[in-house]
Structure formats: structure tokens, C-alpha cells
Amino acid sequence: MAETTYIALAGNPNCGKTTLFNELTGSNGYVGNWPGVTVEKKQAPWKKDRDVELVDLPGIYSLSPYSPEEVVSRDFLVNDRPDAVVDLIDVTNLERNLYLTTQVLEAGRPVAVGLNMCDLLKERGDVIDAKKLSSMLGAPVVEVSALRSRNLDKLMQQTVDAARDGVATKGVRCFSPEVESALQKVQAIVGDTAPADLARWYAIKVFERDADAIEPLGLSTEQLDAAEEVIAAVEKSRDDDAESIVTGERYDWIATVMDACVKKAPRQLTTSQKIDRVVTNRVLGLPIFAAVMIAVYWVALVAVGTPATDWVNDNLFSDGFFVNSASQQKYDADTAAYEDGHYADKIDGFLAAADEKGIDTSAASKALAADDRSAADERAIKAFEAEAAGVVARDVPQHDGDGNLTHDGGKVVTKLDSNGNAILSSGQKLDVVKTVTLADFKKAVNAQEPNPHDYAGFVDSVPSAVTGWLQGAGASDAVVSLVVDGVIGGVGSVLGFIPQIFVLFVLLCFLEDCGYMSRVAFVMDRVFRRFGLSGKSFIPMIVSSGCGVPGVLATKTIENERDRRMTAMLTTMIPCSAKLPIISLVMGVLIGADNGAWWVAPMFYFLGIVAIVVSAVMLKKTKPFQGEPMPFVMELPDYHFPSIRSWALHVWERVASYIRKAGTIIFAAAVAIWFLSNFGIAGWKGGDGSFGFLQGMAGAPDTYMDYSILAGVGGALSFVFMPLGFGNWQATASTISALIAKENLVSTFGVLYGLGGATENSVSMWQGFAGMFTVAGTLHVGAMCAFVAFNMLCAPCFAAMGTIRRQMDDPKWFWFAIGYECGFGWVVGLLINQLYELIAFGSFGFWTVVAFALFAAILFQLFRPMPKWDEKDDHILQSLSEEPVA
Amino acid sequence: MATLRDVKVGQECTVEKLTGAGAVKRRIMDMGVTKNTRVLVHKVAPLGDPIEVTVRGYELTLRKDEAQCIEVADIVTA
Numbered sequence: 001m002a003e004t005t006y007i008a009l010a011g012n013p014n015c016g017k018t019t020l021f022n023e024l025t026g027s028n029g030y031v032g033n034w035p036g037v038t039v040e041k042k043q044a045p046w047k048k049d050r051d052v053e054l055v056d057l058p059g060i061y062s063l064s065p066y067s068p069e070e071v072v073s074r075d076f077l078v079n080d081r082p083d084a085v086v087d088l089i090d091v092t093n094l095e096r097n098l099y100l101t102t103q104v105l106e107a108g109r110p111v112a113v114g115l116n117m118c119d120l121l122k123e124r125g126d127v128i129d130a131k132k133l134s135s136m137l138g139a140p141v142v143e144v145s146a147l148r149s150r151n152l153d154k155l156m157q158q159t160v161d162a163a164r165d166g167v168a169t170k171g172v173r174c175f176s177p178e179v180e181s182a183l184q185k186v187q188a189i190v191g192d193t194a195p196a197d198l199a200r201w202y203a204i205k206v207f208e209r210d211a212d213a214i215e216p217l218g219l220s221t222e223q224l225d226a227a228e229e230v231i232a233a234v235e236k237s238r239d240d241d242a243e244s245i246v247t248g249e250r251y252d253w254i255a256t257v258m259d260a261c262v263k264k265a266p267r268q269l270t271t272s273q274k275i276d277r278v279v280t281n282r283v284l285g286l287p288i289f290a291a292v293m294i295a296v297y298w299v300a301l302v303a304v305g306t307p308a309t310d311w312v313n314d315n316l317f318s319d320g321f322f323v324n325s326a327s328q329q330k331y332d333a334d335t336a337a338y339e340d341g342h343y344a345d346k347i348d349g350f351l352a353a354a355d356e357k358g359i360d361t362s363a364a365s366k367a368l369a370a371d372d373r374s375a376a377d378e379r380a381i382k383a384f385e386a387e388a389a390g391v392v393a394r395d396v397p398q399h400d401g402d403g404n405l406t407h408d409g410g411k412v413v414t415k416l417d418s419n420g421n422a423i424l425s426s427g428q429k430l431d432v433v434k435t436v437t438l439a440d441f442k443k444a445v446n447a448q449e450p451n452p453h454d455y456a457g458f459v460d461s462v463p464s465a466v467t468g469w470l471q472g473a474g475a476s477d478a479v480v481s482l483v484v485d486g487v488i489g490g491v492g493s494v495l496g497f498i499p500q501i502f503v504l505f506v507l508l509c510f511l512e513d514c515g516y517m518s519r520v521a522f523v524m525d526r527v528f529r530r531f532g533l534s535g536k537s538f539i540p541m542i543v544s545s546g547c548g549v550p551g552v553l554a555t556k557t558i559e560n561e562r563d564r565r566m567t568a569m570l571t572t573m574i575p576c577s578a579k580l581p582i583i584s585l586v587m588g589v590l591i592g593a594d595n596g597a598w599w600v601a602p603m604f605y606f607l608g609i610v611a612i613v614v615s616a617v618m619l620k621k622t623k624p625f626q627g628e629p630m631p632f633v634m635e636l637p638d639y640h641f642p643s644i645r646s647w648a649l650h651v652w653e654r655v656a657s658y659i660r661k662a663g664t665i666i667f668a669a670a671v672a673i674w675f676l677s678n679f680g681i682a683g684w685k686g687g688d689g690s691f692g693f694l695q696g697m698a699g700a701p702d703t704y705m706d707y708s709i710l711a712g713v714g715g716a717l718s719f720v721f722m723p724l725g726f727g728n729w730q731a732t733a734s735t736i737s738a739l740i741a742k743e744n745l746v747s748t749f750g751v752l753y754g755l756g757g758a759t760e761n762s763v764s765m766w767q768g769f770a771g772m773f774t775v776a777g778t779l780h781v782g783a784m785c786a787f788v789a790f791n792m793l794c795a796p797c798f799a800a801m802g803t804i805r806r807q808m809d810d811p812k813w814f815w816f817a818i819g820y821e822c823g824f825g826w827v828v829g830l831l832i833n834q835l836y837e838l839i840a841f842g843s844f845g846f847w848t849v850v851a852f853a854l855f856a857a858i859l860f861q862l863f864r865p866m867p868k869w870d871e872k873d874d875h876i877l878q879s880l881s882e883e884p885v886a
Numbered sequence: 887m888a889t890l891r892d893v894k895v896g897q898e899c900t901v902e903k904l905t906g907a908g909a910v911k912r913r914i915m916d917m918g919v920t921k922n923t924r925v926l927v928h929k930v931a932p933l934g935d936p937i938e939v940t941v942r943g944y945e946l947t948l949r950k951d952e953a954q955c956i957e958v959a960d961i962v963t964a
Binding site: 243 | 903904907908909910911912913914915916917918920921923929930931932933934935936938942943944945946947948949952
């Protein structure tokens with residue numbers, strides 16, 4: 001096998017580089033990040049010759065040392081020595097694109113230049129003399145069209161040939177005689193320290209005083225001093241700094257190239273400019289932006305994305321579904337009829353009435369509760385029926401699907417006394433079954449809840465199908481639970497998001513590829529700059545209100561690395577749809593107990609937004625997010641309709657990387673949590689005290705989780721939440737299990753309090769939840785709000801954490817993000833609880849002081865002026881003369 | 887001396903000198919705003935900042951603070 005030839009793909013952003021890369025490789029390669037930065041790195045073999053490996057460099061305008069994109073590109077060219085470089089140029093923007101070309105040509109590698117978008121140029125009526133350009137650049141030039149796949153093989157062949165020849169491009173003589181002679185002198189000073197083919201590159205970098213770039217040379221102090229003398233002389237005669245002189249002269253030389261090689265037709269208003277007249281219009285700009293955002297939100301989260309995700313979650317991973325709509329309708333009708341029968345209520349009512357008459361109901365109740373009635377059970381029921389012949393139950397209360405009592409035709413009773421009986425306001429009338437006779441009872445006993453499996457065209461859900469299959473194969477309960485609850489439950493939570501992520505990225509990739517994203521930054525910059533984020537941070541936050549996973553992924557479109565990291569960290573603080581059940585639980589408790597009002601739900605969104613703004617302002621003043629101010633000097637590229645192929649690949653890349661990276665971490669975490677919550681010591685009354693799978697042990701109660709390792713861990717960690725008012729192990733345990741998916745908080749409560757299938761809409765659940773925060777008979781609203789606030793703001797679910805990890809691609813940043821989120825959530829919880837306790841109970845203690853101290857610290861960090869850090873600018877300007885380079 | 891910040895929408899000017907240093911200055915120059923370049927101020931964003939200019943045949947956007955680093959002369963209404 002021939003040795004692999006590495007070819008780097010360089011070019012400006014929006015020059016069609018990604019399209020070219022996809023056309024050349026079919027994009028089945030590696031997509032990851034460059035080490036240590038959130039800049040994307042793509043690598044794949046050439047379709048036509050698998051020994052040629054293409055590396056897609058980030059889109060850049062220059063090889064300056066100021067942005068991570070530029071630094072990784074420069075380091076790759078100079079240190080990793082690709083065998084050749086393809087420099088792709090957008091000819092509709094020739095002048096600015098050639099600026100990068102002049103620098104790439106100096107990097108001491110064979111270079112081939114591709115002139116992209118020549119067709120567009122012809123439409124404008126401009127003519128380029130490619131031959132002349134080639135001779136002026138000293139490199140082969142090929143006219144191509146990445147979009148229409150024209151001449152791409154020719155360009156690649158030229159490049160591969162150049163790579164095989166191995167002759168480095170010389171670099172153009174673009175400088176004035178004065179600068180040129182200075183460069184010669186510097187080159188002589190540097191001498192043998194630099195490798196031969198990089199002599200000119202390093203001479204220019206020394207002249208520019210690019211300290212990072214010349215560091216590997218290890219120049220001596222004498223050499224630096226000598227160079228400094230040469231540079232200073234030129235600077236003095238030009239009255240400008242060296243960096244500006246070099247940049248200016250490059251552009252001056254490009255102007256002469258333009259004159260020689262390009263004939264320009266008279267300018268007309270381009271389509272792009274016409275679109276921009278409307279889209280970034282002073283009056284219409286904001287409404288259009290709002291409309292686009294609402295459209296994205298609506299399509300991705302309301303119309304298509306969420307229903308698709310719900311469909312997958314509900315059908316594929318929960319209940320199964322019908323492929324046949326007639327069966328579906330029949331099943332629905334039968335189910336409704338079954339529910340209208342209120343059979344369970346009738347049975348309970350009849351048994352209670354019989355009990356009052358002194359008839360023994362215990363054998364019959366036990367028999368009725370059995371999953372599969374045995375012959376003995378049937379006999380017990382028959383015997384009971386014979387005894388209870390004359391019993392008639394009257395006014396049996398009805399329950400709805402959530403297990404709530406109802407009044408006046410289906411309205412939920414929200415107030416219950418301690419025995420679970422309804423407390424009604426005057427004028428309300430409890431819904432009841434008037435009379436239940438023995439005939440009704442018999443009918444109820446024999447009524448079968450419709451089983452979807454009995455209908456044609458029913459497709460079983462994955463968990464249920466796998467359960468059946470595993471049980472059929474004789475697997476133990478622990479194995480079934482591990483596979484179904486642990487693995488399928490966890491991985492299902494990842495897969496469920498795929499439709500939503502897919503839809504979202506179809507839209508976002510389009511907005512990005514067509515050029516609208518840059519306009520978003522243009523329109524919104526003013527607002528977001530105030531708290532240190534960019535205009536593009538808005539999109540991830542909108543998306544996060546649906547789901548944090550695509551929200552974090554959407555940060556990819558932010559061009560500034562610091563903003564990218566900050567947005568990825570903070571965006572999950574917006575309540576996502578999985579947190580809504582928690583919010584409605586709190587609403588139920590507060591409104592149901594007459595303590596609260598309608599403003600609870602909006603308050604949590606408001607809390608999320610405030611948390612993000614406060615965090616952004618605070619973090620901006622910390623070292624990791626500090627540094628030189630990032631310039632907002634940005635190209636507004638021409639609008640164009642992306643090619644379907646490249647659009648599709650773009651979407652696929654994003655979705656695939658989510659599945660791969662987020663999937664693995666969630667898998668591991670889900671299994672871990674499953675283990676914690678299902679294994680433990682059988683310590684209940686009658687338990688044998690051995691360690692094992694709790695559900696499988698003899699006599700395990702419904703509240704088996706009380707004895708799990710999770711309960712132990714919850715108990716051990718609960719002291720952390722003591723100051724927040726919810727230092728009981730149940731709250732801690734459910735917080736941990738909510739990491740799988742936030743809505744698990746509610747179902748875990750159900751298990752912990754033995755409420756079985758109660759939902760966030762069940763009054764019994766509200767009571768259980770309220771009971772956890774009841775101190776001496778009063779509901780501790782502060783502790784409850786602190787608990788919810790903590791769960792809203794702390795580390796998101798594993799799916800989102802996995803995505804943050806993938807986005808940061810750096811364990812340090814990942815843990816910093818998770819740590820900050822938890823820490824901030826804790827502080828907010830502490831503030832809420834301590835403030836409430838102070839106002840409502842008048843208690844003042846150690847933690848009150850801590851709360852106020854932390855509050856003061858937050859205010860200080862919020863309002864203090866931007867601290868001064870070492871500026872990299874000075875570093876670069878001074879380092880040449882100061883640094884005795886090691 | 888007038889800076890690009892003072893140039894009104896629809897006016898064209900010539901870059902005289904770039905003040906400031908480091909990342910911002912280099913970035914502005916990398917994008918083609920160098921000495922003697924003609925710049926047309928094209929538009930102001932809906933919220934009054936940033937501005938959009940046409941330079942070297944393409945559209946560039948920059949904040950007013952950054953425009954202040956660009957000293958210009960020869961302002962004419964295009």
C-alpha cells in the first residue's frame with residue numbers, strides 16, 4: 001500500500017470549502033475537534049484515491065495569531081507539514097481571498113489554487129485571466145465549481161502531483177523594496193535556526209513580531225535584538241507598526257494582481273444586496289428576525305419535532321402503536337368505554353359496602369388484586385358474591401385517569417383531608433356512581449381492560465417486546481430489568497431526541513448555509529453584547545426551551561470560542577420541556593393548597609433567563625472567559641441556496657455525532673443509575689438483610705427503593721441540601737435519578753412514596769410532594785421552591801451533559817460547566833430558602849449569613865468594573881525584545 | 887480627525903490610518919480595511935449598532951467602537 005498523502009484544504013469562510021470537501025470525500029470521515037479548542041476538525045480520504053487523506057481546515061481570513069481557528073490552521077500547515085495544500089478561493093470576492101493565499105503560499109508547502117464560483121462571476125460579467133494569475137502566484141490555478149462538481153478531479157490531480165513532486169511554493173514577492181530588504185536581513189539573522197523551506201515564513205513572522213509563531217525557533221537574545229533593530233528602522237520610516245505594514249503591502253500587491261488579471265463589469269445591485277435591503281432593514285430587521293425564530297421554534301418544537309419525539313417515546317419506548325387506524329379507533333373506543341364503566345371504583349365501593357355489613361372481604365380483595373386469578377381466587381370471589389347477594393353500595397366516588405376524585409362532571413378535586421376524602425366548596429358536587437348492585441359488581445369483576453395486543457395491526461413497544469422475549473428465553477428478573485429499564489430506558493432517551501434534533505438541524509443548517517446566521521449576529525449584536533454573549537447565542541436558548549440537547553449542539557454556529565463555551569454552559573438553564581412536569585407539580589401543590597397563583601410557571605422561565613444573564617455577566621469577568629476583546633468584524637456573505645447534498649451531509653454530521661458521543665455516555669450513566677436504584681440490602685420487615693436485586697427478593701414492598709443504594713447515597717449527600725431546606729434523602733435521591741431525564745423526578749417520587757402510577761397531575765402526588773416540605777404542619781414554600789430552582793439550574797440530564805461534553809471536547813471545561821451549573825443552582829436555592837425562612841419564620845442563623853454573603857459576592861461580581869488581565873496584545877508587542885527565549 | 891464612526895450612511899471615505907492595537911486592529915486589516923482603501927457605509931443595524939460597510943467588493947460588518955479605530959478622510963456622498 002502506498003503511503004498516505006495528506007492534503008490540507010484551506011480557504012476563507014463561505015468560499016465553498018465544505019462543499020468541496022464533501023464532494024471530494026463523500027464525507028464518511030472523522031469529525032471531531034482540534035485538540036484543546038471547540039473548533040471542528042474534519043478528515044476523510046479522497047473518494048478517487050483512498051491513499052489521499054484530506055484535512056479540512058477551519059474557514060479563516062488570515063494566519064494571524066488571534067483566533068483559535070487561525071492558530072490551529074497555522075500550526076497544522078507549519079508543524080504537521082501536510083504534503084500539499086489546496087487553497088480554495090471564492091472569485092466573487094477575489095481580493096480578500098487572495099490575502100489568505102499570499103500567506104498560505106509562504107508556508108513552505110506545495111500549493112494548488114482552486115478558483116471557485118467562476119459561474120457566478122460570469123453572470124456578473126467579470127473575466128479572470130487564470131493563466132496570468134497562476135504565473136503571478138507561482139502556483140497552479142484551476143477553475144472549479146464545487147457546487148456543480150466541475151473540474152474537481154483536475155484540481156485534486158494537480159495537488160497530488162504537486163505533493164508527489166514535493167516542491168514547496170516560493171511565496172509571492174509582494175512587499176515593497178524597503179520591506180523586502182528588511183525581510184532579507186531578518187532572514188539572514190534567523191539563518192539556520194529555521195528549516196530551509198520555512199526561512200521566508202519565519203522571517204515574516206519575526207518581522208511581524210508574532211511571538212507564538214516564532215517560539216519553536218528558540219532564537220537567542222542577540223538574534224532578537226538584531227531583528228528588533230531592523231524592524232524598528234522600518235517602522236520609524238513608515239510611521240506604522242510592522243504588522244500593519246505587512247498587511248497593507250499584501251493588499252497593495254493584490255490590487256496590482258487584480259488590475260492585471262481581472263476585467264470587471266460595471267457593478268449592479270446583486271440579488272444578495274436586494275435581499276439584505278429587506279432582511280437587515282432598520283425597520284423590518286427585528287420583526288423578520290422574530291418571525292424566523294418563531295418559525296424555527298414552531299416547526300422544530302411544536303409542529304414536527306416534539307410530536308415526532310413524543311411519538312418515538314410514547315410508542316416505540318412506552319406503549320406500542322397501531323399500524324392500522326381502524327384497530328386504533330376500536331381500541332380507543334373500547335378503552336374509553338372501559339374507563340366510563342368506572343369498574344375499579346365500583347369494585348372498591350361494593351367491597352366497602354359489604355365490609356360495612358360485616359361480610360368478610362379480605363379473601364375476595366386479595367383474589368381481585370392478583371394479576372392472574374387462580375382457580376382458588378375464582379372460588380374466593382364466587383364465595384364472596386354468594387354472601388354479598390343483597391348488598392347495594394350507594395354514592396361511590398369516581399376517579400379519573402390520574403387517580404383523582406372528580407366533581408361536577410370530571411373536574412379534579414384539589415383538596416383532600418388526611419384520609420384522602422374530598423373537601424368540596426359549597427355548590428360543588430362529587431361525581432359518584434349512584435348504586436352498585438351485585439350484578440354491577442359481577443360485571444365489573446369480569447370486565448377486561450382492553451389489551452392492545454388483541455387488536456390487529458398492533459406493534460409492541462421495544463421495552464415490552466424485549467421483556468417478552470427475555471422472559472421467554474428464561475432470563476432472570478434482574479437481567480430483564482437491567483436490559484429494559486436500564487439500557488433501553490437510557491438509550492431510548494437518546495434515540496427519542498433524534499427526530500427533534502434532526503428537524504432542528506435541517507432548519508439551522510439551512511439558515512447557516514444560506515447566510516442568514518450572519519445577519520442574526522448583525523441584527524442582535526447590540527442586545528447580547530451587553531452581557532458578553534453574541535447575537536447568535538439567542539438561537540441555542542430558544543431551542544433549549546424545547547430541549548437542551550439540540551440547544552447545546554446549536555452553539556456550533558457561534559463563531560467566537562468563548563461565546564461558544566459560555567452559551568453551551570448556560571443554555572440548559574432555560575426550562576426544557578422535560579422540566580415542565582416538575583413545574584406543574586409545584587403549581588399543583590401551590591394552587592391546590594391555595595398558597596400560590598398563576599405566576600409560578602412563567603416565574604421559572606424568568607428565573608432561567610435571569611440565571612443566564614447574571615451568569616454571563618459574572619463569568620465574563622473571570623479569567624477563563626477573559627482575554628483580549630474579540631473583535632466583531634465580520635463578513636456578511638452573499639445569500640445562496642445551499643446544495644441539497646451538502647445541506648443533508650451537514651445535518652447528518654451533526655445528528656451522527658450526537659448519537660455517537662452522547663449515546664455512549666448516557667448508556668453508561670443510565671446503567672449506573674439503574675444499578676443504584678435497584679440494588680440494595682433487604683432491610684425491610686421480614687427481609688433477610690442480604691444484598692441483591694431488590695424487586696426480585698421475597699417480600700419486597702412497593703417502596704423497595706427505600707432500601708436501595710440510591711437511598712443510601714441520597715442520605716449521605718443530603719447534608720449538602722440541608723441549608724436549602726430539603727435535606728431529606730428522598731429529595732436527594734430523586735434529584736440524582738432526575739439526571740437520566742428530568743421528568744424522572746416525578747416518577748421517582750411516585751416510587752419513593754409508593755404512589756405507583758400517580759402523575760404530576762395527581763392530587764395524591766401533590767400531597768406526597770408537599771408532605772416532603774411540610775415542617776410542623778405548615779408547607780415550607782421556601783424549601784420547595786429552592787428544591788425546584790436547584791433542579792432547574794443544576795446539571796442537566798445525561799443526554800445534555802453528554803452533548804456538553806462533546807461540544808467542549810475537553811474534560812476540564814466539561815467539569816467546569818457542570819460544576820458551575822450545580823454550584824449556581826445551589827446558591828440560588830440557598831438564597832430562596834434562607835430568604836423565605838427569614839421572612840416567613842423570622843429565623844436567622846449561620847446559613848442566613850452565608851446566603852447574604854454569597855448574594856453580596858454575586859452583586860459585587862455583577863457590578864464591579866471589568867478587571868484588567870494581562871493583555872495578549874502587549875505580550876506580543878513586547879515579547880520580542882524582552883523574552884530571553886528558552 | 888474623522889473616524890469611520892462619524893461617516894453617515896450612504897457616504898464613502900478613504901482609510902487614512904488605523905489606531906489601536908492587537909486583535910482588533912489586525913482583524914480589521916485582515917478583512918481588507920487598510921490604508922487608502924475606499925469604504926462605503928452601507929447600513930446601520932436596527933438597534934443602531936453595528937454598521938455595515940462595503941469594502942473591496944464585499945459586505946463587512948463592524949461595531950461602532952471598532953469603526954472608531956479607523957481614521958478616514960475624503961468623505962463624499964456616494
